[in-house]
Amino acid sequence: MPDAYRRTLTRQMSQHAHSEIVGMLPEGNWIGRAPSLRRKAILLAKVQDEAGHGLYLYSAAETLGTSREEMIEALHSGKAKYSTIFNYPTVTWADIGAIGWLVDGAAIMNQVPLQRTSYGPYARAMVRVCKEESFHQRQGYEIMMHLCSGTHEQKRMAQDAFNRWWWPSLMMFGPPDENSPNTAQSMRWRIKRETNDELRQKFVDITVPQAEAIGLTIPDPALAWNEAKGGYDFGEIDWEEFYAVVRGEGPVAKERMKARRDAWEQNAWVREAADAYAAKRAEKRRAA
Amino acid sequence: MPKDWPLWEVFVRSKGGLSHRHVGSVHAPDPEIALRHARDTYTRRMEGVSLWVVPSASIIASDPSEDAAMFDPAEDKIYRHPTFYNIPDHIKHI
Amino acid sequence: MAVELNLLTVLPGFPGGGPRVAWWRGGAQRRAWLLASLAPSTAFQAVPSPANAGEDKLMPSLPPIRPEDEVLAKERRGAGTFDAPAAEGPDPSLFEYALRLGDDSLILGQRLSEWTGHAPSVEVDLSLANMALDLIGQATHFLNYAGEVEGKARDGDALAFHRDVLDFRNCMLVEQPNGDFAQTMARQFLFSTWQKMLFQHLTGSTDTFIASVAAKAVKEVTYHQELAQEWVIRLGDGTDESRRRMQDGLEWNWRFVPELFEMDELAIEAASRGVAPDLTAFRGDYELAVRSVIEEAALDLPQSQRPILGGRRGHHSEHLGHLLCTMQFLPAPIRMRHGSLGPEARRGGASLVGACKRSGS
Numbered sequence: 241m242p243d244a245y246r247r248t249l250t251r252q253m254s255q256h257a258h259s260e261i262v263g264m265l266p267e268g269n270w271i272g273r274a275p276s277l278r279r280k281a282i283l284l285a286k287v288q289d290e291a292g293h294g295l296y297l298y299s300a301a302e303t304l305g306t307s308r309e310e311m312i313e314a315l316h317s318g319k320a321k322y323s324t325i326f327n328y329p330t331v332t333w334a335d336i337g338a339i340g341w342l343v344d345g346a347a348i349m350n351q352v353p354l355q356r357t358s359y360g361p362y363a364r365a366m367v368r369v370c371k372e373e374s375f376h377q378r379q380g381y382e383i384m385m386h387l388c389s390g391t392h393e394q395k396r397m398a399q400d401a402f403n404r405w406w407w408p409s410l411m412m413f414g415p416p417d418e419n420s421p422n423t424a425q426s427m428r429w430r431i432k433r434e435t436n437d438e439l440r441q442k443f444v445d446i447t448v449p450q451a452e453a454i455g456l457t458i459p460d461p462a463l464a465w466n467e468a469k470g471g472y473d474f475g476e477i478d479w480e481e482f483y484a485v486v487r488g489e490g491p492v493a494k495e496r497m498k499a500r501r502d503a504w505e506q507n508a509w510v511r512e513a514a515d516a517y518a519a520k521r522a523e524k525r526r527a528a
Numbered sequence: 529m530p531k532d533w534p535l536w537e538v539f540v541r542s543k544g545g546l547s548h549r550h551v552g553s554v555h556a557p558d559p560e561i562a563l564r565h566a567r568d569t570y571t572r573r574m575e576g577v578s579l580w581v582v583p584s585a586s587i588i589a590s591d592p593s594e595d596a597a598m599f600d601p602a603e604d605k606i607y608r609h610p611t612f613y614n615i616p617d618h619i620k621h622i
Numbered sequence: 623m624a625v626e627l628n629l630l631t632v633l634p635g636f637p638g639g640g641p642r643v644a645w646w647r648g649g650a651q652r653r654a655w656l657l658a659s660l661a662p663s664t665a666f667q668a669v670p671s672p673a674n675a676g677e678d679k680l681m682p683s684l685p686p687i688r689p690e691d692e693v694l695a696k697e698r699r700g701a702g703t704f705d706a707p708a709a710e711g712p713d714p715s716l717f718e719y720a721l722r723l724g725d726d727s728l729i730l731g732q733r734l735s736e737w738t739g740h741a742p743s744v745e746v747d748l749s750l751a752n753m754a755l756d757l758i759g760q761a762t763h764f765l766n767y768a769g770e771v772e773g774k775a776r777d778g779d780a781l782a783f784h785r786d787v788l789d790f791r792n793c794m795l796v797e798q799p800n801g802d803f804a805q806t807m808a809r810q811f812l813f814s815t816w817q818k819m820l821f822q823h824l825t826g827s828t829d830t831f832i833a834s835v836a837a838k839a840v841k842e843v844t845y846h847q848e849l850a851q852e853w854v855i856r857l858g859d860g861t862d863e864s865r866r867r868m869q870d871g872l873e874w875n876w877r878f879v880p881e882l883f884e885m886d887e888l889a890i891e892a893a894s895r896g897v898a899p900d901l902t903a904f905r906g907d908y909e910l911a912v913r914s915v916i917e918e919a920a921l922d923l924p925q926s927q928r929p930i931l932g933g934r935r936g937h938h939s940e941h942l943g944h945l946l947c948t949m950q951f952l953p954a955p956i957r958m959r960h961g962s963l964g965p966e967a968r969r970g971g972a973s974l975v976g977a978c979k980r981s982g983s
């Protein structure tokens with residue numbers, strides 16, 4: 241395996257894994273406050289799935305020789321990146337709908353081609369991930385659907401969440417092709433199958449009718465159907481904001497990193513204790 | 529640097545009669561917890577009826593750089609395959 | 623480890639502890655005894671008599687208590703107190719009993735889900751979420767059933783999200799804060815060991831619905847019990863730090879164990895109808911199970927203390943209110959259509975809209 245290929249793969253898989261794990265936090269913020277027992281169970285199961293996805297991906301990345309410990313260390317030191325979308329706050333219940341629908345929707349679009357990626361363990365992890373993702377987007381859209389057919393307050397909340405999550409969702413496909421340093425090489429290695437802009441266009445074309453169907457307004461005055469290309473034209477993405485969030489200047493970036501570091505460091509004693517117990521037991525067995 | 533637990537490979541039997549298949553790995557301090565972690569990670573959707581966990585360090589793998597020496601010699605042993613033999617059509621049950 | 627694990631003997635007159643055992647076998651007699659022990663009689667005796675009420679110099683701002691007030695108070699004894707049932711209905715005690723089962727699972731599920739995203743490892747995160755999901759599932763069954771039994775068009779959601787502290791019927795153990803991972807596992811171990819034994823008995827309940835839920839749930843809870851037990855042992859017999867934390871976690875939760883075995887009037891009635899087991903039937907098994915794990919974990923058995931009771935009748939710790947603040951955060955207008963709030967809400971929910979002024983943000 242060429243070294244550059246291994247490095248790129250490890251980077252891509254570990255960043256993907258980190259995104260799943262950090263991605264638990266914005267939605268985790270609402271498990272305790274979900275509006276019904278059914279919603280509580282759904283959201284908890286969904287966030288738990290994301291933990292599972294993180295695990296599948298860490299475990300695939302570990303087959304290339306980098307330990308999870310090293311990957312986590314890279315995340316906590318800021319060396320490794322994760323999806324910028326999770327540095328936005330979830331302020332109302334409607335955000336849970338918007339995230340499932342838009343963020344998981346965009347993620348699925350990014351991930352489906354990866355099931356055929358050239359590295360076996362990554363591809364197999366992605367098959368599993370994609371299978372589990374299928375309910376995530378639907379439960380999010382269902383929340384939005386219910387809110388949009390509800391009271392004035394519910395509709396207002398849904399539109400507000402949609403306004404806030406629309407643009408960050410489009411950013412999830414990464415910088416424009418002319419500005420994406422890794423895309424060409426990754427396509428050649430077949431660890432990426434479609435360009436950022438191609439996927440973004442596909443997402444807009446699929447999502448706009450879904451929004452309109454439940455009476456949401458797309459927060460983009462430039463949005464217009466383009467008959468010639470058979471897709472929507474849409475407004476300029478604020479790439480300044482994107483790069484700022486990549487740099488760690490997202491609204492809740494500090495909260496996210498602190499939560500992850502705290503979970504890891506403040507519970508180090510648990511991991512040590514279990515190791516100590518295992519060592520004691522092994523010692524006893526040797527003595528017996 | 530806070531440490532992580534050892535790595536275990538996880539194998540799941542999806543239903544009775546099938547063999548266990550490798551599905552991924554978990555970190556765990558010992559065999560019992562490794563089984564629990566495997567169950568809680570890889571069988572949340574009724575994917576399994578039986579689980580194996582094996583310390584990753586115990587797995588001995590063939591060396592990819594020796595693929596040729598390991599596997600190519602089997603290539604020309606075509607007489608190991610039933611289609612190698614010509615039997616007239618009117619001979620049945622063979 | 624010479625301390626006797628004697629969870630209940632210190633409760634004055636609590637059945638099952640030594641000499642009181644005899645009480646346990648008498649039917650009407652034990653009922654009368656328990657009624658007497660639970661009635662808030664001393665509170666009423668403390669009311670100053672009319673003769674000296676006017677001369678009460680200590681609290682001059684209080685109006686004097688008139689003879690008719692005292693008569694009224696005597697007549698209404700029990701009504702409006704915490705010992706009164708949370709609702710009338712065709713079968714108030716079955717309603718109450720279903721609430722106890724549902725609230726135990728709901729509150730513990732809520733607590734466990736607080737760990738999501740913050741556990742010691744991603745794998746442990748998944749384990750805790752699995753337990754929470756099991757518990758929320760149980761709560762949904764039991765609370766929906768409670769609503770049905772009550773017959774007032776309340777479903778599980780109405781009960782979970784529209785009751786205040788005084789109407790919750792969970793034991794105080796489950797509402798205890800997570801603390802660190804050791805405290806969470808101590809709580810889980812003490813509770814799941816009990817819940818497993820309870821559900822094993824409930825599979826034979828004369829109430830077929832409760833029996834069927836218990837049959838499914840007992841498998842879930844068996845897993846919780848084993849997982850928690852393994853962690854208690856690892857943390858107890860791990861490092862010095864983990865041992866200290868595990869001991870602290872055990873000490874924190876120990877006070878609330880006797881409540882699990884409390885046979886109050888309602889529990890006695892449920893047992894006499896065969897709906898629920900006599901909790902004392904498996905108290906000995908429980909003590910043995912807990913003691914053997916504590917020993918294996920090289921932990922010390924906490925000292926018995928005077929039991930803390932009240933959760934089953936709505937007298938909770940300070941923690942439950944804060945838990946409800948979170949769980950019931952969303953106002954009814956936002957909660958509507960997200961699952962159901964019962965038929966009246968489904969009809970439009972006019973009475974619920976505007977019931978809460980908080981915005982959803």
Ligand SMILES: [Fe+2]
Binds near residue numbers: 289369373
């Ligand atoms: Fe995911």
Ligand SMILES: [Fe+2]
Binds near residue numbers: 260293347351
């Ligand atoms: Fe993902």
Ligand SMILES: [Fe+2]
Binds near residue numbers: 290344373376
């Ligand atoms: Fe997802």
